[in-house]
Amino acid sequence: DMKNPHAMQLGYTSSFFASLLFREPQERVLIVGLGGGGMVRFLNHAFPQTLVEAVEIDRVVVDVAKDYFGTKEGPMTKIHVADAFDYLKETHGPFDALYMDAFLKPSVDSGLENVTQRLKTIAFVKSLRNQIKSDGIVAFNLHEHASSTPEDLEALRAAFPQLYLFGVPQTGNLIAICTTDSQRLTSAILTERAAALKAKLDVGLPWQSFVAELREH
Numbered sequence: 694d695m696k697n698p699h700a701m702q703l704g705y706t707s708s709f710f711a712s713l714l715f716r717e718p719q720e721r722v723l724i725v726g727l728g729g730g731g732m733v734r735f736l737n738h739a740f741p742q743t744l745v746e747a748v749e750i751d752r753v754v755v756d757v758a759k760d761y762f763g764t765k766e767g768p769m770t771k772i773h774v775a776d777a778f779d780y781l782k783e784t785h786g787p788f789d790a791l792y793m794d795a796f797l798k799p800s801v802d803s804g805l806e807n808v809t810q811r812l813k814t815i816a817f818v819k820s821l822r823n824q825i826k827s828d829g830i831v832a833f834n835l836h837e838h839a840s841s842t843p844e845d846l847e848a849l850r851a852a853f854p855q856l857y858l859f860g861v862p863q864t865g866n867l868i869a870i871c872t873t874d875s876q877r878l879t880s881a882i883l884t885e886r887a888a889a890l891k892a893k894l895d896v897g898l899p900w901q902s903f904v905a906e907l908r909e910h
Contacts, residue, residue: 730764
């Protein structure tokens with residue numbers, strides 16, 4: 694919507710921000726996988742004090758996001774053209790939140806299947822803990838019915854003490870939010886946090902709906 698470029702058009706991008714139930718405020722975030730840049734523009738608008746960085750492997754995607762969707766660099770926005778696997782070999786944090794939107798299986802003709810597969814190993818996922826603050830989060834976009842999802846979830850559970858799964862209505866997407874907390878937050882605590890965020894932040898996010906979509910298993 695060019696009249697409202699900050700409005701997210703995809704359900705899963707909105708659900709990514711269930712992360713704020715676990716870490717708020719988020720002063721510095723990294724998004725892996727730019728796409729059209731909807732998450733970048735939302736953060737720029739709703740949280741102008743947040744430093745937003747994105748890593749995108751394809752320069753063409755960065756150019757399209759800039760030319761057609763108005764996603765561009767600025768004082769609080771940095772876009773890196775790089776392979777996330779190589780980029781994250783070095784520590785660029787600490788980030789409050791890391792959003793992994795390059796986790797789904799790419800199309801056969803994209804030539805990126807092996808590139809994406811490297812982001813799914815237990816060793817790589819564990820290494821992401823070095824990029825976040827001690828109370829930071831890492832969020833992943835998965836698909837509920839993908840054949841690789843059970844194995845992906847095993848890797849996330851092996852890498853992080855806590856894993857929370859949120860369904861995305863009418864999409865089949867799953868948002869997995871990982872934390873290094875020793876204790877798990879109950880749905881009651883998350884409900885209280887949702888109410889507090891609703892009173893505090895007028896950014897158009899459905900806080901209570903996020904909690905309603907929490908998968909217990």
